[in-house]
Amino acid sequence: MLQASADIDTSEALTERQKAVLDAALRLLVEEGDNLTMTAVARRASCSKETLYKWFGDRDGLLTATVQWQASKVRVAPVDGKGLGLASLTASLERFASDWLNVISSDTSIALNRVAVGHAGSGKDNLGAVVLENGRFALARRLKPVLEAGRQAGLLDFSDAETAFRSFFGLVARDVQIRLLLGDRLELTEATIGGDAARATQQFLALFGAKTGPQGL
Amino acid sequence: MLQASADIDTSEALTERQKAVLDAALRLLVEEGDNLTMTAVARRASCSKETLYKWFGDRDGLLTATVQWQASKVRVAPVDGKGLGLASLTASLERFASDWLNVISSDTSIALNRVAVGHAGSGKDNLGAVVLENGRFALARRLKPVLEAGRQAGLLDFSDAETAFRSFFGLVARDVQIRLLLGDRLELTEATIGGDAARATQQFLALFGAKTGPQGL
DNA sequence: CACATGGCGTACCGTACGTTACGGTTCGGC
DNA sequence: GCCGAACCGTAACGTACGGTACGCCATGTG
Known part of the structure; x- marks a missing residue:
């Protein structure tokens, strides 16, 4: 089994700007796959690479942040399902x-x-x-x-x-x-x-x- | 659907040496994943990079040849299953x-x-x-x-x-x-x-x- | 033995990309 | 209006790696 707690409150402290950047990265990820470059993300998000590195550490950090950001968006409400039948x-x-x-x-x-x-x-x-x-x-x-x-x-x-x-x-x-x-x-x-x-x-x-x-x- | 005929007789003309090289590549692929380098394959197979390029064209060619080589090895006999029951x-x-x-x-x-x-x-x-x-x-x-x-x-x-x-x-x-x-x-x-x-x-x-x-x- | 062929080892080149550094600009606080 | 922080744009650096060229050896052939 995996270590649990890989998703606990991933949307921790994300400013709106950071979410926007991650959205851009996400779109790019869908288009380019794993070939996306830091430069491309910076350009798409209209931010500097320096900012990317300051916020996310390195390329892997950006990737994981992007994945977690997407994951945090699909948190759906559990079905009630109490009315059985x-x-x-x-x-x-x-x-x-x-x-x-x-x-x-x-x-x-x-x-x-x-x-x-x-x-x-x-x-x-x-x-x-x-x-x-x-x-x-x-x-x-x-x-x-x-x-x-x-x-x-x-x-x-x-x-x-x-x-x-x-x-x-x-x-x-x-x-x-x-x-x-x-x-x-x-x-x-x-x-x-x-x-x-x-x-x-x-x-x-x-x-x-x-x-x-x-x-x- | 995919184009069919992606597997027609892939073990075409492979010399023993080439099979050995592909086996080495396969082993390396299992260990390193997609990060394997041409240099590493050459070293592991005790052959020169030039030979790799002559035989397989480029990196993608080597990869597909490796995958097809593995595929050709697992061709199993179809079960008879004529005796029903x-x-x-x-x-x-x-x-x-x-x-x-x-x-x-x-x-x-x-x-x-x-x-x-x-x-x-x-x-x-x-x-x-x-x-x-x-x-x-x-x-x-x-x-x-x-x-x-x-x-x-x-x-x-x-x-x-x-x-x-x-x-x-x-x-x-x-x-x-x-x-x-x-x-x-x-x-x-x-x-x-x-x-x-x-x-x-x-x-x-x-x-x-x-x-x-x-x-x- | 002369020679050609095939393949090994290695040095080399070009480039793409991750990462860093730096100058310029905006903006909130005093 | 001034200061510092945050941030943008871009240039620069280092490296890893795909691809190529070249020298050398072994083997086979006349």
Whole structure:
């Protein structure tokens, strides 16, 4: 496992100007990938390189700050999901699934994951840990309460929430993320995402739904 | 989709010496990631840089040759699987699953996928296409006949082999590959791989197995 | 033996880029 | 109106590395 706490309050003390600079860096990261130069960032952000180095230390510092800045922007509100019921549970799962598909197929997510994966090889920084912590692990933290609630309500049947989550994750993501990261042109329209979310949810319920059929246990 | 034919007979005309050089490059790629330098490869392979450039053109050429060389080494024999039956089908699926988990958790696969993902951003070469073609798509080509055979034998029930394959893929891989690529330390012992393969297979059969129970349709 | 070929080792060149330094400008506080 | 701090723009430095040229040796061929 990774060291936790890779995302605790990353948006610490950032002035508006600094956020603007990080936004510029982020846009450049999406366009150029890991080839972005400090000069390019400075030019795009209309700031001096000296400022970049003063604020972020070095290139890796700028990169991690950029990734954390993006991560801090996608902090979504946890679904309430207290009103249990098969319909609302299904809706929640479908929403999680389509949200996740939308995230991993977005340009920024692809770009960020690409640089993080690239950097994970030579352990200079811990970009991979940051991305993982704010991506897959954040998703788990938000989804598990829903799964637990579903189990409490007798709608789901599983022994380990982690295992159940990972199966759900696999049913939703399948080969999408790795294909996109490797450059496969994969058109994900709103319609296909919706369909995939519904299919994944139904499959998950088929595997982990409590047997509440007429002939129940 | 990617252009196909990214893997047609890549081991074309390679002298033993060249294979040895590519092996050295591969080892270095696993150790150093994308930071390997031409000088380092030359030194490790005990050859001159000039030779590298004569044989492979430039750095990207060397990289793609290395990836293709590795790909050509893992060409496995397609499972016969003509003797149908639920037991043999299950065994085949489990074997596919554990093979795949072993591949994606291997050091070389992780290293190769890392550089391919990194390069996929700036479309210089098509490393991503090569990796995808010899990884996920090669797996699909080998597995689909098994699925089709299972359907012919009345053991499986699905309308689209591609969709069924992708679900199987998701159930097997789940979050393993992305976590490994992002640097998560994920211990995959032979035991856990075997367990995961069995679990994924059972889940797949639960979703796509034909209803042959006593009260059948 | 003369000679050509292929490949090793190494020195070298050009460039891109991270990092630093410096002069000029804006701006808040007194 | 003046001072210092923060910041912009840009020039400069150092280095790492891709790519090339050259000298040398080994091997094979007449």
